[in-house]
Amino acid sequence: MTLLTQHLTSPNPELDRLAEQTPPGMAHWSGTGPNGATCGSCRHYGFERTIQGENRDEVFVRKHRTSCAIFWRLMGRVGPGLPHDQPACRYWGSLSGSEPLQSTTTETT
């Protein structure tokens, strides 16, 4: 997405480049993670939420297989799905890290 017209120059071309390569739903700029790392190899890629229904006995599990858990924590909403091969951001975490692969919380409807 080009933000400037041909009559304006960008004050920060590097920021423009990062914005252009980062799809909505990423926790930070794409390509700022480890060399060769992708969202698909990140432990924050995909998560599930436990949602309590109006009736206390009702519990739903909603899976977001391709959305970023860090984006969700930071923004308070689930972001759009990300391509598996999207270059990683600086929040990338290895699958063998100490945090669980799936983030689980309880929400009420």
Ligand code: SF4
């Ligand atoms: S935290 Fe992981 S899944 Fe989320 S945008 Fe960054 S690299 Fe992608």
